[in-house]
Amino acid sequence: MFAGLTDRSWLWLAAExxxxxxxxxxxxxxxxxxxxxxxxxxxxxxxxxFQLTGLWLxxxxxxxxxxxxxxxxxxxxxxxxxxxxxxxxxxFRLSLLGYFxxxxxxxxxxxxxxIPAWDATRREHIFGGxxxxxxxxxxALFSYGVxxxxxxxxxxxxxxxxxxxxxxxxxxxxxxxxxxxxxSMSVRLLVIGVTLLSISLAVGAVYWLRxxxxxxxxxxxLTVTIWLAYAVALGLRLKGKLxxxxxxxxxxxxxxxxxxxxxxxxxxxxxxxxxARVSR
Amino acid sequence: MSADHFFVLGAxxxxxxxxxxxxLSVDAGxxxxxxxxxxxxxxxxxxxxxxxxxxxxxxxxxxxxxxxxEVQSRFCARQRFTAAEFEKFRMSLSGFxxxxxxxxxxxxxxxxxxxxxEILGQVKEAYGAAQARGQTGPVLNRVFQxxxxxxxxxxxxxxxxxxxxxxxxxxxxxALNIFGSLAKTxxxxxxxxxxxxxxxxxxxxxxxxxxxxASRRLESAMELADSLGAFALPFWLMPVKLAEFxxxxxxxxxxxxxxxxxxxxxxxxxxxxxPLFFIDLALPRDVDAAAAxxxxxxxxxxxxxxxxADENRAAREAxxxxxxxxxxTRADALWKHxxxxxxxxLNGNSPLPEQGRPA
Numbered sequence: 001m002f003a004g005l006t007d008r009s010w011l012w013l014a015a016e017x018x019x020x021x022x023x024x025x026x027x028x029x030x031x032x033x034x035x036x037x038x039x040x041x042x043x044x045x046x047x048x049x050f051q052l053t054g055l056w057l058x059x060x061x062x063x064x065x066x067x068x069x070x071x072x073x074x075x076x077x078x079x080x081x082x083x084x085x086x087x088x089x090x091x092f093r094l095s096l097l098g099y100f101x102x103x104x105x106x107x108x109x110x111x112x113x114x115i116p117a118w119d120a121t122r123r124e125h126i127f128g129g130x131x132x133x134x135x136x137x138x139x140a141l142f143s144y145g146v147x148x149x150x151x152x153x154x155x156x157x158x159x160x161x162x163x164x165x166x167x168x169x170x171x172x173x174x175x176x177x178x179x180x181x182x183x184s185m186s187v188r189l190l191v192i193g194v195t196l197l198s199i200s201l202a203v204g205a206v207y208w209l210r211x212x213x214x215x216x217x218x219x220x221x222l223t224v225t226i227w228l229a230y231a232v233a234l235g236l237r238l239k240g241k242l243x244x245x246x247x248x249x250x251x252x253x254x255x256x257x258x259x260x261x262x263x264x265x266x267x268x269x270x271x272x273x274x275x276a277r278v279s280r
Numbered sequence: 281m282s283a284d285h286f287f288v289l290g291a292x293x294x295x296x297x298x299x300x301x302x303x304l305s306v307d308a309g310x311x312x313x314x315x316x317x318x319x320x321x322x323x324x325x326x327x328x329x330x331x332x333x334x335x336x337x338x339x340x341x342x343x344x345x346x347x348x349x350e351v352q353s354r355f356c357a358r359q360r361f362t363a364a365e366f367e368k369f370r371m372s373l374s375g376f377x378x379x380x381x382x383x384x385x386x387x388x389x390x391x392x393x394x395x396x397x398e399i400l401g402q403v404k405e406a407y408g409a410a411q412a413r414g415q416t417g418p419v420l421n422r423v424f425q426x427x428x429x430x431x432x433x434x435x436x437x438x439x440x441x442x443x444x445x446x447x448x449x450x451x452x453x454x455a456l457n458i459f460g461s462l463a464k465t466x467x468x469x470x471x472x473x474x475x476x477x478x479x480x481x482x483x484x485x486x487x488x489x490x491x492x493x494a495s496r497r498l499e500s501a502m503e504l505a506d507s508l509g510a511f512a513l514p515f516w517l518m519p520v521k522l523a524e525f526x527x528x529x530x531x532x533x534x535x536x537x538x539x540x541x542x543x544x545x546x547x548x549x550x551x552x553x554x555p556l557f558f559i560d561l562a563l564p565r566d567v568d569a570a571a572a573x574x575x576x577x578x579x580x581x582x583x584x585x586x587x588x589a590d591e592n593r594a595a596r597e598a599x600x601x602x603x604x605x606x607x608x609t610r611a612d613a614l615w616k617h618x619x620x621x622x623x624x625x626l627n628g629n630s631p632l633p634e635q636g637r638p639a
Binding site for chain 1: 442443453454456457458459460552553554555572575576578580584587588591592595
């Protein structure tokens with residue numbers, strides 16, 4: 001039944017699964033029912049497998065990690081967030097995190113699929129045949145997935161904090177996790193994200209130091225800025241200077257900036273070599 | 281007419297005021313003796329006594345209507361009521377209406393606190409006691425089992441039990457929204473009055489870890505702490521120790537503010553990453569309202585809690601129609617199932633099991 005499907009078809013199927021998760025979660029919330037964790041997690045897991053298949057096919061076609069254009073970067077980021085959700089979210093059983101994750105994944109994957117220009121061209125051999133650079137890029141993008149999940153737990157914290165401060169604990173707010181659970185999960189995610197991005201930069205730095213000419217300055221500056229911003233946020237949180245809703249706002253805003261930084265990073269990479277068509 | 285052979289008889293908070301219910305209430309020892317007495321009534325094939333603070337009800341299966349009359353007269357005799365007096369407060373239903381009533385009671389629809397869940401446990405306990413003594417049979421077994429299923433169905437598929445409707449339980453729910461679990465929280469109760477005690481007990485019943493009591497009169501604090509299994513704290517130490525507590529229940533009779541904005545701010549400087557939850561049940565208020573503006577500080581006063589409780593109550597009431605529709609459907613199906621069997625069983629004239637009868 002699925003034989004012969006293209007990578008984009010698999011990715012569309014995945015996006016549809018995440019969208020169904022979004023609808024199921026919204027339906028449960030409007031009915032004021034507790035989220036059906038098993039149903040939602042199953043839908044997300046099926047979507048995840050479809051997305052994994054799509055990315056694997058794309059990776060096989062391009063002969064490496066599929067991070068050659070904006071479409072692939074968005075798909076990989078969403079996939080990373082889902083991977084982490086399936087490991088961390090399911091383990092810690094934070095209610096509504098699955099719902100918010102499927103909302104984010106649906107939005108990111110559908111938008112990336114709906115804009116054909118993002119996938120019209122891709123750079124080939126972007127890693128110069130160097131597996132370390134491929135690893136650097138993959139870990140960096142995976143850390144963005146972690147930060148995506150951090151943005152979600154931060155957003156949930158802001159909702160919960162708003163509901164408690166404004167004396168409105170009922171309605172849809174009932175199903176949100178507690179302030180302490182969300183804060184503790186956000187700190188863990190920030191530690192994981194900063195660690196991964198640090199590893200990624202360390203791996204990349206070895207390569208840059210060997211071949212300074214090949215370094216794209218825009219990309220380097222933006223990536224280091226994002227890393228620094230998250231590292232500073234982590235330092236301030238651990239020192240007790242950035243707390244509660246300010247910490248949560250930082251989680252949301254920094255992810256927004258991280259996403260925005262992907263465009264100039266990608267554009268600066270496209271500026272150098274001649275684009276190649278994606279083989280599908 | 282088989283409808284008359286399945287009956288419920290008793291008095292509830294709908295039919296009897298509290299002073300009457302006090303007189304009708306049956307303690308554990310008396311209930312045991314009464315069960316023994318009832319099991320000797322000729323023609324009473326099965327019965328269960330449901331006895332809570334808001335209701336005393338006898339569910340029975342009888343071969344003739346006279347058995348229900350006899351149940352009433354034995355109960356009245358034991359509780360020193362005349363039949364005429366009891367009939368003023370009596371609730372008596374039979375057949376389908378009795379089945380529906382049991383389903384409504386079990387689902388919390390007939391409770392004084394609409395949608396409360398404690399009644400399900402109480403009915404289960406009453407049924408378990410009757411079953412253990414062999415006082416139930418095929419009819420009551422089926423009706424009670426179906427009532428438990430219906431209660432679960434109603435609670436799962438409607439919002440009849442969602443949200444708390446008492447101020448103390450609303451406060452506990454809010455604390456759970458902040459801390460996730462109460463096991464590791466430290467609670468300070470300011471004031472040794474009734475409302476504070478009730479709230480402290482609500483916290484303890486939901487797994488609160490550590491409780492301390494502070495009152496202007498140390499003896500009162502020690503007395504209450506003793507009864508709650510808590511620690512007593514000298515009142516003057518409260519501002520110094522405030523940072524050590526996660527939840528502060530304020531219920532003093534002080535004419536002025538007890539916890540100032542500055543005191544809350546100082547406490548938060550010592551515990552910036554951990555929220556501080558003030559439950560201000562005092563009138564005049566104990567906590568400076570400006571403290572609510574502090575980051576990680578949550579402040580709810582009596583009006584805030586009462587408003588949430590009222591909203592929850594209204595939300596539950598809005599679900600009643602849906603619940604009754606579900607109950608009606610189930611009661612109807614159940615009655616259609618048991619009515620012919622009830623008739624057949626009554627014709628068979630099988631006696632109550634021997635262990636249900638007095639020696």
